[in-house]
Amino acid sequence: MPPKKEEITYFSLKREIEQKQFRPIYVLQGEEPYYIDKLCGLIVDNALTEDEKAFNLTLCYGVDVEMRNVIAACKQYPAMSQYQVVVLREAQNVGKAGNKHASEINMLQFYAQKPLDSTILVICYKGGSIKANDFTKELKKTKGVVYTSNKVRDYEVPKLVREYCRSINVNIEEKSVSMLAEHIGSDLSRLFGEIDKLKLLTDAKNTITPDLIERNIGYSKEFNIFELEDAIVSRNQLKAFRIVDYFQKNPKNNPLIPVLGSLFNFFTNILLIQTAKDRSEAGLMEQVNIRSPFRVKKLAEAASSFSKRSCVNIISYIRECDVKSKGQGSRQDPYDLFKELIYKILHS
Known part of the structure; x- marks a missing residue:
């Protein structure tokens, strides 16, 4: 015993x-x-x-x-x-x-x-x-x-993903950890169920890759929230609006309110990164309550693309879009509001 x-x-x-x-x-x-x-x-x-x-x-x-x-x-x-x-x-x-x-x-x-x-x-x-x-x-x-x-708190999910993958003897790339954590969140039954399914689909390397996730759990390789974030950070206006059009055509897979929530968290974390006193990897992870080094690295890279003032303005734009998309103070189509938001972000 x-x-x-x-x-x-x-x-x-x-x-x-x-x-x-x-x-x-x-x-x-x-x-x-x-x-x-x-x-x-x-x-x-x-x-x-x-x-x-x-x-x-x-x-x-x-x-x-x-x-x-x-x-x-x-x-x-x-x-x-x-x-x-x-x-x-x-x-x-x-x-x-x-x-x-x-x-x-x-x-x-x-x-x-x-x-x-x-x-x-x-x-x-x-x-x-x-x-x-x-x-x-x-x-x-x-x-x-x-x-x-x-x-389970959101920042704990990446660690749980790694632990679960180890427990079932499957490898997982760090970007895949971030994708699962942000796309599924703390719904552990669904999260671990998807990992079990992905394990059965792995190749000889027995590794869960971003491509495997994109092909099998509702992601599109080009059109997901991560690709939208990348397009915004790189100021790739053409790709950003292609992704928005895809979201509009597939609202069940990409409901607008959660997408706005993801963008809000993204720019809030960028602002936290910009104001962090401890610039080490551990310090930045502590600042944003994220345990994924890959995700924190991406946020740090994004932080160099926007000023603090721009981040504050963008967060305000997202809040305004969220309120209006729910029908408060506007009868405009929610995705027209979203396109307007993306334009404002790209030009901030």
Whole structure:
């Protein structure tokens, strides 16, 4: 059994589970549901075969379960299997109808004092942290584990992309990391699902390249937000307006509001780069809260193409376009407003 004091992360628990080093009780809690669902699924699939699940997997749901029934299930022994798994989903809803949430969860403290070695209890508590001190105190004295799945911040996404790629043994170029992070963001289910799909499409080098992303997850090689940024920075007016025309013809793939949001973040970060006191790579990464060296390098290069005053004006233009495109103070077509915005940016 692994040492109690080691750092509990998704990947450390994943390794344990895949090595069939199971804990008797798992509390999976927090605001990010992806890791909670993923770990729960890993536990079930690694502890039980498909045939064993028929007799040794018990699923309970917090909205309508009584804790005494969960405890009773935990005290049963497996049938023709080394383990039985009891999963309590939606534990945040236990006892809410009678305002007895904490007292119901705390009933588990007595089971936690002496859990069965043949039972794996998995408690999925989404949206926050479990507030049952009697139970969690007992849990910490035993071999159980509490894992908190914190909400993922945008600046953390590139690191998670790299970690996930390492965990599934696929290489990824740094530009590809930035593209996935900015195009998909912190929707981890979709993000990791796309990476899984891209891995199947890699060539002999087993590498996720920008071209692979552009061809397979809704990017056009020339017409995406990154190409628009590059066209703006290089003052390539012809290419910039070709991209705008493409966006207008494909509004589902390139909705205007998120595009404006990306441009707003782009020029805000350029302004932050321009005002940074620490000009080192690490200092600039800290200044803009971006962990991708490739992305920060691109921002630093762009910062030399615009003055601070120009950036301030451009940010104001973007805000004005955002308001008008939502129908506030203007009946003009949103993409006509967008073309006007791009013209202003190119001539700033």
